[in-house]
Amino acid sequence: MPILDVANPLSFFKGMNGTFADVIMVERDKDDFLEKLLPKAFTTFDLSVDACAQGMGALACRGGCASCCTIRVAATAPEILHIARHLRALSETQDKATWTQDLLQRLHEANDTTHGLGEQDRMEQGVVCPFIEEGLCVIYAQRPLACRGHASFSEKACVEALNGEEIAVPVSSLHLTVRSLIQNSLQSALRDADLGWGIYELNQALEIALKQPDIEAEWLAGKDVFASAMIMDVSPDEMAETFEAIKAMAA
Numbered sequence: 001m002p003i004l005d006v007a008n009p010l011s012f013f014k015g016m017n018g019t020f021a022d023v024i025m026v027e028r029d030k031d032d033f034l035e036k037l038l039p040k041a042f043t044t045f046d047l048s049v050d051a052c053a054q055g056m057g058a059l060a061c062r063g064g065c066a067s068c069c070t071i072r073v074a075a076t077a078p079e080i081l082h083i084a085r086h087l088r089a090l091s092e093t094q095d096k097a098t099w100t101q102d103l104l105q106r107l108h109e110a111n112d113t114t115h116g117l118g119e120q121d122r123m124e125q126g127v128v129c130p131f132i133e134e135g136l137c138v139i140y141a142q143r144p145l146a147c148r149g150h151a152s153f154s155e156k157a158c159v160e161a162l163n164g165e166e167i168a169v170p171v172s173s174l175h176l177t178v179r180s181l182i183q184n185s186l187q188s189a190l191r192d193a194d195l196g197w198g199i200y201e202l203n204q205a206l207e208i209a210l211k212q213p214d215i216e217a218e219w220l221a222g223k224d225v226f227a228s229a230m231i232m233d234v235s236p237d238e239m240a241e242t243f244e245a246i247k248a249m250a251a
Contacts, residue, residue: 001040004048004178010249013185016044017247020189028193028220034082041182045148048178056174057153063136067162068150068169069129072114072122073202074231075144076186080200081216083142084209103138104210106130111203119233126162130203144202149179188243196224198236204229 002015019040027036091100110130114122131139137147151172183199190197196219205226209215212225219225230236 001044001047003044003051004181006052006174006177009177009181010246012048013181013246016040016182016185017188019044020186021192024189024193024195028195033220034078034085034216037078038082041145041186042148045145045178045182048182049175052174052178056172068152069132069137070123070126070162071150072117072119072231073129073144073146074199075146075202075205076183076190076199077196077205077219077226078186078190079144080202080205080209080226081219083139083144083202084206084215086139086142087206087210103130107203107206111207115204145179145183146202149175149183151175184243184246187239188247191240191243194222195219196222196226198224198226198230200226200229201231 001019002012004012020037023033023037023040027033030036087100087104090096091104093100107130110127113127114125117125129137131137131143137143153170153172187197187199208226208229212218215225224230
């Protein structure tokens with residue numbers, strides 16, 4: 001798999017776009033398609049951050065600190081479907097069924113409160129992610145790129161920002177860059193394969209997914225199943241133009 005060279009991000013985008021395109025072409029009709037696709041994203045994220053982190057300060061992020069977990073989470077369709085599949089499997093496990101129902105109720109309440117809010121309003125609302133329990137993420141292994149890409153150098157600054165203070169939180173630009181390159185190259189590959197390729201608000205999209213048992217099949221058939229949860233900070237047309245321009249520059 002490609003590893004980011006910070007001096008040549010276009011080459012990394014092109015390499016990841018090709019990696020995702022190959023997996024989609026070979027695996028999309030198989031039951032474990034998502035399990036083949038997403039590890040390419042998550043593993044490459046970790047390897048690229050590690051490869052480029054020399055000289056970077058120590059991160060403050062740790063288990064038990066969920067100060068940033070009030071932000072709006074933007075995710076691709078494969079990430080959302082992967083989490084939905086995980087939650088369905090838990091709900092069918094006898095010792096996890098009640099716990100999962102409580103979790104899904106928190107998801108519903110969070111979506112009901114934050115539905116339609118922009119990124120800044122979402123932070124000011126201060127609603128904690130429904131997947132946080134005792135400061136820990138209960139879907140940590142399945143968490144989207146957006147969560148992996150948000151890393152802070154100061155827990156104190158995060159807490160102060162959460163409490164409403166106007167303060168600049170020092171976050172890792174490396175994590176943000178790697179997340180953006182991988183997420184955008186995945187979107188581009190999905191678009192080329194005529195699959196729903198937008199960026200969607202996680203809570204709303206998960207509620208949609210969990211109410212529709214056949215949603216994976218509909219998405220694989222080309223339907224934009226999460227259209228109503230799409231984040232429109234950048235229009236699809238503008239994103240498509242950007243992807244085409246990047247691919248042309250990286251050719």
